[in-house]
Amino acid sequence: EYLGVQTFTLKMKNTIMDAHDSILAHQVKETRSANHKRIASPFQVGDLVYILTRNMIFPKGLARKLVPKFVGPYRILKKYNESLYKIEI
Structure with missing residues (x-):
């Protein structure tokens, strides 16, 4: 019924989805970076x-x-x- 309101809500929805996608992409990147530097523990039971x-x-x-x-x-x-x-x- 109101074209301006529908356009605004559609733009806001797209903006929120883009922000969410960016956050997820950054989390994946940070996880890869953290795991890349991780080394296996050299300790065993009895050490x-x-x-x-x-x-x-x-x-x-x-x-x-x-x-x-x-x-x-x-x-x-x-x-x-x-x-x-x-x-x-």
Whole structure:
């Protein structure tokens, strides 16, 4: 009935679909880029590993700069996926 309104809604629909397609294309590109740089984990069950202490909580009064950067070695007990392991502490 109203030609101007129909034209406007059609243009908006096309614009939204174009934006959606661009977002999906960018996500695919970023995923490829991230996976291209990824390397397989060299660790196996039974290996000894050191753990980074950056995200660990230590007792109050212990200065962060005096804490060692790594602790261990700990034995790997189970491998859940390429980046998640259960270790023996």
